[in-house]
Amino acid sequence: MMRAALAGSLLLLAGCSLLSPAKEDDRPAGARDFPRADRPVAPIVSTRWSSEEARDRVNEADDIMDRAGIRPGMTVADIGAGEGYYTVRLANRVGAKGRVLAEDIMPEVIEALSRRITREDWRNVSVRLGAPEDPRLPENSFDRILMVHMYHEIAEPYAFLWHLSPALKADGELIVVDANRPTPQHGTPPRLLVCELAAVGFRLEELIPKPTAGGYFARFRRVAARPAPESIVPCTIKSGN
Numbered sequence: 066m067m068r069a070a071l072a073g074s075l076l077l078l079a080g081c082s083l084l085s086p087a088k089e090d091d092r093p094a095g096a097r098d099f100p101r102a103d104r105p106v107a108p109i110v111s112t113r114w115s116s117e118e119a120r121d122r123v124n125e126a127d128d129i130m131d132r133a134g135i136r137p138g139m140t141v142a143d144i145g146a147g148e149g150y151y152t153v154r155l156a157n158r159v160g161a162k163g164r165v166l167a168e169d170i171m172p173e174v175i176e177a178l179s180r181r182i183t184r185e186d187w188r189n190v191s192v193r194l195g196a197p198e199d200p201r202l203p204e205n206s207f208d209r210i211l212m213v214h215m216y217h218e219i220a221e222p223y224a225f226l227w228h229l230s231p232a233l234k235a236d237g238e239l240i241v242v243d244a245n246r247p248t249p250q251h252g253t254p255p256r257l258l259v260c261e262l263a264a265v266g267f268r269l270e271e272l273i274p275k276p277t278a279g280g281y282f283a284r285f286r287r288v289a290a291r292p293a294p295e296s297i298v299p300c301t302i303k304s305g306n
Contacts, residue, residue, distance in 0.1 A: 145215030
């Protein structure tokens, strides 16, 4: 079922078309050179997808980290880190010789997460305030970048992914975990995800169901140079696909 998305990923680009010009003054200045996403964006209603205790009972983080190949000594970015469920578990996995950067776009979330990191004495973790159009990550720095249950909240996916791309090392991977449902229902249909990432040079390597993580696991590699922002062709899907 989901595996068919990998075989058909090239066909997904056929569903992309240029959008009509739209009013730009409601967009961040850094996103205005990029196309507008032709889909709804889920509102940020909570920094928590589920309780940490409930997620640990089904071994969510360990399962996702195993699948993503997270190992001691790696450098990993946790995008949309929220309260830090993955941040601290990643920090434990990569160990003292590894590093974790936790990013979020909400100042109050970053402040609360910073307090947690200090309180729990995670010395291999740093935090960073990002922007809706730019996660503000250092270039050529990460073995893995994780985006867990947050992709559907990205209002400027093309600008965001374009700025994110250089942060991966040459052999780095982008990992997305999300629910297979429309974006207004706090999920991302896999074919939309594949199309949007392909538009900025990423290729789907693996897509598998992960019910214990509330949806699916998708692994991407950067296989092409970033296109010029104005040449990006946005993906078009019908609501509910």
